[in-house]
Amino acid sequence: MLSLYFHIPFCEHKCLYCDFYSVENMSSMETFVASLEREIELRGREAGGRQEVGTIFFGGGTPSLLTRAHFDRLFTRIHEHFRVAADAEVTCESNPGTVELSKLTEFRAAGFNRVSFGVQSFFDDDLRFLTRIHTAEEAERAAESAYRAGFANVNLDLIFALPGQTPERWRENLRRAAALRPAHISAYALIVEENTPLAVMVKNKLVAPLPDEEDAAMYEITIETLAGAGYRQYEVSNFARPGYECRHNMAYWNHADYLSFGPSAHSFRKDSQVTGRRWWNVRSVQSYIDALARDEFPVSGGEEVTREKFFDEEVFLGLRSTGVDLGRLERLYGAGIVTGKEGLLQELERSGLLRRQKSVIALTAKGYAVCDEIARRLIG
Numbered sequence: 001m002l003s004l005y006f007h008i009p010f011c012e013h014k015c016l017y018c019d020f021y022s023v024e025n026m027s028s029m030e031t032f033v034a035s036l037e038r039e040i041e042l043r044g045r046e047a048g049g050r051q052e053v054g055t056i057f058f059g060g061g062t063p064s065l066l067t068r069a070h071f072d073r074l075f076t077r078i079h080e081h082f083r084v085a086a087d088a089e090v091t092c093e094s095n096p097g098t099v100e101l102s103k104l105t106e107f108r109a110a111g112f113n114r115v116s117f118g119v120q121s122f123f124d125d126d127l128r129f130l131t132r133i134h135t136a137e138e139a140e141r142a143a144e145s146a147y148r149a150g151f152a153n154v155n156l157d158l159i160f161a162l163p164g165q166t167p168e169r170w171r172e173n174l175r176r177a178a179a180l181r182p183a184h185i186s187a188y189a190l191i192v193e194e195n196t197p198l199a200v201m202v203k204n205k206l207v208a209p210l211p212d213e214e215d216a217a218m219y220e221i222t223i224e225t226l227a228g229a230g231y232r233q234y235e236v237s238n239f240a241r242p243g244y245e246c247r248h249n250m251a252y253w254n255h256a257d258y259l260s261f262g263p264s265a266h267s268f269r270k271d272s273q274v275t276g277r278r279w280w281n282v283r284s285v286q287s288y289i290d291a292l293a294r295d296e297f298p299v300s301g302g303e304e305v306t307r308e309k310f311f312d313e314e315v316f317l318g319l320r321s322t323g324v325d326l327g328r329l330e331r332l333y334g335a336g337i338v339t340g341k342e343g344l345l346q347e348l349e350r351s352g353l354l355r356r357q358k359s360v361i362a363l364t365a366k367g368y369a370v371c372d373e374i375a376r377r378l379i380g
């Protein structure tokens with residue numbers, strides 16, 4: 001199965017913590033959509049309809065700034081050039097400040113069956129701090145409107161470990177998210193990314209990041225509260241009601257092939273079961289438009305995913321999500337490659353960080369909190 005990702009690089013306002021590629025100037029939106037159509041045609045011809053498409057994801061940026069007419073054009077191109085499975089998961093990321101019932105109804109009619117809202121917090125002062133354009137009330141209304149528009153599969157994104165955030169306020173955020181009955185909740189710790197206004201504020205000591213212990217305590221609260229509300233954790237930051245795990249994200253974590261479109265988008269193709277290649281597009285709307293006007297792929301770089309790198313990624317991505325099948329790895333990479341670490345595996349099991357079911361190892365809730373460290377020890 002193939003997955004398709006579309007990066008829509010426009011935002012009404014750049015949030016202070018965000019390092020995704022997006023611009024506030026939307027004057028090139030029409031030309032951009034035409035370029036995106038062209039990129040779909042070029043990649044579609046190259047792919048030759050060999051693989052069926054199982055998931056489609058519009059992310060950004062703010063895809064919900066596009067109109068029904070834009071999506072109709074894009075879906076027409078997608079269906080002309082790719083074989084999309086009848087039950088494909090088709091997601092649109094949406095900013096709660098840019099959608100209302102009529103727009104969500106149009107998105108549903110255009111072909112989306114999943115909507116993901118960047119809610120981040122149900123406290124207006126948090127949202128103001130994050131420089132989000134929406135309010136808590138708009139976020140709640142957006143989720144309710146999505147149900148009324150016919151979306152059964154709704155995700156809410158939340159951010160914890162905000163400067164000065166208390167455990168009680170974070171619990172209240174989780175409670176209000178669960179009360180909206182979404183099928184899926186993603187909860188990420190706030191990361192201070194380089195070259196963002198937030199990084200400058202931290203450097204100038206205008207805000208202090210939450211200490212690591214408080215961040216870790218909030219992560220534990222997340223896992224406990226969402227488990228109590230009926231959400232199963234299936235990745236470090238992702239929680240779903242049974243059957244609503246995000247298939248698009250699972251494709252990334254399972255090393256499935258994905259083609260990505262739009263500026264800054266990354267693609268991946270396997271060459272064999274244990275090697276592949278990754279490439280990425282230019283990080284500029286204008287360069288993207290210019291390349292496609294010349295009928296060239298707007299690619300700015302790439303890398304081989306060697307057997308060694310592929311192995312490291314398999315372990316890392318598997319541990320972050322639903323587990324690693326050691327039997328399969330040994331068949332692909334040779335006996336002893338991970339089971340040679342039997343002592344370490346037993347120690348992690350005894351500490352309650354890891355569990356085993358036949359040949360599959362998976363992290364426990366406690367293990368997810370130290371996932372990177374465990375992966376390093378298993379790979380190293």
Ligand code: SF4
Pocket residue numbers: 010011013014015018019020022060061062095118
């Ligand atoms: S709306 Fe999303 S993509 Fe746009 S700046 Fe804010 S966080 Fe980044």
